[in-house]
Structure formats: structure tokens, C-alpha cells
Amino acid sequence: xxxxxxxxxVVAIICVIADRLAVAVAQRQIGSRxxxxxxxxxxxxxxxxxxxxxxxxxxxHYGAVDVWMNSVVAGGVTLxxxxxxxxxxxxxxxxxxxxxxxxxTADHATATALVPLAALRQRLPHGLALxxxxxxxxxxxxxxxxxxxxxxxxxxTAxxxxxxxxLRPRDITVGGGVTIPLSTVAGRLGFAVPLGALPLHLRVTxxxxxxxxxxxxxxxxxxxxxSR
Numbered sequence: 001x002x003x004x005x006x007x008x009x010v011v012a013i014i015c016v017i018a019d020r021l022a023v024a025v026a027q028r029q030i031g032s033r034x035x036x037x038x039x040x041x042x043x044x045x046x047x048x049x050x051x052x053x054x055x056x057x058x059x060x061h062y063g064a065v066d067v068w069m070n071s072v073v074a075g076g077v078t079l080x081x082x083x084x085x086x087x088x089x090x091x092x093x094x095x096x097x098x099x100x101x102x103x104x105t106a107d108h109a110t111a112t113a114l115v116p117l118a119a120l121r122q123r124l125p126h127g128l129a130l131x132x133x134x135x136x137x138x139x140x141x142x143x144x145x146x147x148x149x150x151x152x153x154x155x156x157t158a159x160x161x162x163x164x165x166x167l168r169p170r171d172i173t174v175g176g177g178v179t180i181p182l183s184t185v186a187g188r189l190g191f192a193v194p195l196g197a198l199p200l201h202l203r204v205t206x207x208x209x210x211x212x213x214x215x216x217x218x219x220x221x222x223x224x225x226x227s228r
Contacts, residue, residue, distance in 0.1 A: 030104070034067060040199060044069045062089040065106070067200065075164060075194040077119045080213075084111035084200055086223060106223040111202050115165065115193065115214040123191050130156070135209050139169060143188050151175040154189055158207040158214055164195030165207055165214065 027046040035043040049064040065086045072082050088107030120137075121130050127149065128141035137156040142149040154169035169189040172182050195204055195216070202218035209215070 030065070031067075033104070034200070040069065040072065042069070062091070063087065065089045069199075072113070072199055074198045077115060077164075077193060077195060079119075079195075079216075080114040080116055082111055082113040082199075084109055084202065084218075104224070107221065109200060109202060109220045109223045111200070111218045113216050113218070114210060114212070115195075115216060117213045120167070120193060120213065123193055125188060125191060128152075128189065132209065132212070137167075137209055137214075139189055143185060145184070152185060152189065158209070160204040160207050160216075161192065162203075163192065164204055165193040165216065167191055167193070 027048055028043075030048075031043040031046040034040070034046070045066075045068045047066040048062055049066065066084070067086065068081070068083045070081060072079050086106035086109045089104065090106070091104040117130065117132060124130055124139075125143075127143060128139050131138055131140070137158065139152070139154045139156055141152060143152050144150075152172065152174050154172040156167050157170055158165055158167050160166075167190060169186050172185055172189070174182070174185055198204070198218060201220045201223055203220055204216050205219050206217045207214050
């Protein structure tokens, strides 16, 4: 009985090792396929959730796959640390290992990323500065009106838009002793940050102010994330 127990223990250990080796190979291959498909500068990190992995391979269905990138360019804007999770991933073994032409698909994907303040400042209208004040973003500077530059200040609200992020001013104050319609000023203070080219077919769904920039949440359904 002891010998049988020892043999079974060795077999179990070998199976676990084989399972972990297989998942490591698959994660690397998926990362390479995603990098190639979306022309990323570097291979993203990949983690296939669930244990054991080999039973998921047999079924061709994976409960969740995490993909992350330290930086990624979208619409000319460099995002910091994009973390995505795909659920309901479907792929036969040859596709997980990077062979053949079929696609790897997922029922749904969600992600978060940071748009640094530096990227927002590059989009600012002339004469304005942007700074973070706790959970708020504030604008300050000058705008031209009737041939003069007037000092202005405002709080900025960021929202998701079909193309990415839209930033709109509110609580606007204008100095200089000149009466000017606030609607006129608002039109000169707002600006957009296009992120329509997010990898993995993601679309921005919400925006909030986070440390050192804007924290975006993105999502997509019926994702083909390992094909061109």
C-alpha cells in the first residue's frame, strides 16, 4: 500500500509539473500572437486562469485569461499599464500554441488603464495649463477674446466618448474685468483625447481621475483577440 501511495504521489507531481509547463508555453504563445496581431511594441504578459490547465485544453474553453501591458499606444497617446481580462475564451489546442489560422475568441473583455497627465497636457488648447487637485482636474491660463488675453480657471470633467475621452470645463471663472459669455469660453477650454485605436478591440466605457492622470475602464464583447 505504501508503495502504491508513493507511486500515485509521484504521478500526481508529474501531472502537476506537466500542467504548469503546458500553461507556461500556452501563455507565451498567446502573448506573441496578440503582439503580432495588434502590432504591439512588446509581447504582453498573459495568465490563463484555472487549474488544471490541461482539462481546459481538452475542452477548448478557458474560463478567464488575463493580459497586461506596461505601456501601449492608442490614437497617438501612450497609456500606462493596461490590464485586461477575457472571459469565456474559446480556442482549440493548435490555436493556443500558435498554429493554424483560426482565431482565439472571447465572450467578453474588460480592462483598465491610465492616461498620464503628460498625455492630456499635449492636447491642451494654447495658453492653458492642466494640474491635478486631489480627485479633480483643473485648468488655468488665458484665452483670447476681442483682441486681448483674459485669465481663466475651471474644473474639468472627463467622460467616455465614441472616440475616446472628452474633457469639458465647468465652474468657469474669467478675470480681466471683461464680461464674456461663459458658453464662448467653454468652447475654447474643452478638448478631446482620441483613443479609438485601443488594442484588443476595447472601447472606453468610463473615466475617473486617478493617481497622475485619468483611469479609464474599457470593455468589449465577442472579441477576436488573436487575429488580425
